[in-house]
Amino acid sequence: MKKQHIVYIAIVATVFAIFAVVFDTFPRSVVSELEKRELKQFPEFSWERLADGSFTRDVSSWFSDSEPYRDKFMELSMYIKHLTASPAIGDDEETVRFHASDDTEGTEEENKELGEKTADINLADSLNNDFIEENAKIANKGIIIVGSGPNVRALMAYGGSAKGGVSYAEAANKYKEVFGDKVNIYCMVIPTSTEFYCPEKAKKCTNPQLPTIKNIFEHLAPGVKPVNIYNTLAEHKKEDIYLRTDHHWSPLGGYYAAQEFARVAGVPFQDLSHYERNVTHGYVGSMYGYSKDISVKNAPEDFVYYVPKGVEYETTYINYNINKNYQVTGEGKPFKAAFFFKFKDGSGGAYCTMMGGDTKLTQVRTSTKNGRRVIILKDSFGNMLPGYLFFSFEEVHVIDSRYFTKNMKDYVAEHKITDILFANNIFKAYSDGTYKSYLRFLTQRAGTHAAPDTTAPKKKADEPKKDDKKKKEDVPTEGNTPKETVAPAKPAEPVKPAEPKTPESN
Secondary structure (H helix, E strand, C coil): CCHHHHHHHHHHHHHHHHHHHHHHHCCCCCEECCCCEECCCCCCCCHHHHHHCHHHHHHHHHHHHCCCCHHHHHHHHHHHHHHHCCCECCCCCCCCCCCCCCCCCCCHHHHHHHHHHCHHHCCCCCCCCCCCCCCEEECHHHEEEECCHHHCEEEECCCCCCCCCHHHHHHHHHHHHHHHHHCEEEEEEECCCHHHHCCHHHHHHCCCCHHHHHHHHHCCCCCEEEECCHHHHHHCCCCCCECCCCCCECHHHHHHHHHHHHHHHCCCCCCHHHEEEEEEEEECCCHHHHHCCHHHHCCCEEEEEEEECCCCEEEEEEEEEECCCCCEEEECCCEEECCECCCCCCCCCHHHHECCCCCEEEEEEECCCCCCEEEEEECHHHHHCHHHCCCCCCEEEEEECCECCCCHHHHHHHCCCCEEEEEEEHHHHHCHHHHHHHHHHHHCCCCCCCCCCCCCCCCCCCCCCHHHCCCCCCCCCCCCCCCCCCCCCCCCCCCCCCCCCCCCCC
16 A cells, blocks of 8 residues: 555544544534524423434434534534635626525516506615626525625615515404404515625526515505605615615614604604614624625624613513423513614624513503504514614503414503504515414404414524523514524613714714
8 A cells, every 4th residue: 555545544533533522422503503593402202202213314303403612613614615715696697596586576577567557656676776787695504695895785685576565454454343443553575685785697696576575565455555665765775774684674664664654653853863773783683694605704794773762761671481392382571671682793693782682562651642553563583673762652562473362353452552653574575374363363362372373484583692592583474585693692681871972974
């Protein structure tokens, strides 16, 4: 045997031995910061599960999922892939297929036709894309990576058609039918960043969202008021209204949407000079874990949020207990806590700054006295809205579409609610599961522990907890879009407004 062969075999054997020691003896990983989720735990043993083979399957799954230094190995893999360069989307790219609908709906001609039919609600395509020269490439799970260096942005393709979202409108219509003239009903559909920042070359990988939004508004009953934030966001797209490394919008985007809602609702609204600007530096959101693209991690951003000044408010929460199957198993007692939580720089959980997560019922009582009390029916995108409405309503109630155990009719009567806002991102609005959840709220018995929606991906929200441990949060998506995950770190003291000053422009 040649000497070089012996050396090669020795190197391979040494590497194998090192990996064997690491994977078999080192502590197993419990939480993935990269994927923002808890990893699989060692399964419970039973003779029945051993006999049917499920125990050994779960052990195998646990072993592979909880490998030591899991995130480090994943980062190394991403870095190697980055060096090999993912293919860019070119004019002749025909092999890239996303979860966009196979329908031919959503063309420019159809958008124009829909725009004419919905002229009465002033919904128009006003994008004038400024990013047509931006390069783009395809990453894991169909994520579109745009730009390079510190300006990298990750986008999530949309697969809905121009005829979708009707059930979302029907849910709002049903609430208007149930509550009548006593309660104002509003419908807001939140577009994602792909609609405003997708380069021309990558547009064939995703469907336009405007036709779906127009279709939803077209199906609203006369008494339901549409809140058109599409045009509002388009006007401010050169500002940081969406997060680059996360699939959510930013607090600034939520500010402009809340401003438009207040205008439609006819309530007071204060501009950003009445807020204290706060920043969590070095934020990298969910799109790093989804895309598995190292360029996203290497482009951290500032998570900028605004705390109101000059208005008093008190926040009460009721937490929901969620089991491993994402089912509500019970609820806690009401308790008072801060509305804003402060996360340390570099924390991947900064999106939970407002209210700390989703698995709760939130009630905010303010010093504003105008007889108006609003419920916001939302998904995690809606978390950006309530903090800007403390000047607008006496009470702000925040109810997540996935977690609510009371009867809506009783709740509205008990709290003398005057306004209900449906505020969901377009993926949620497109899902029939959202419709079913909102209708169930109207008929369920108070105290019912609602089962998860089996027609849509499951979701578990996060609560700040000790030692910076993370809990996973899967957020509603459509088609093959990635589940939303947010893993908050332990919050520090509640954010306190500083001395009045005009915030910097964002």
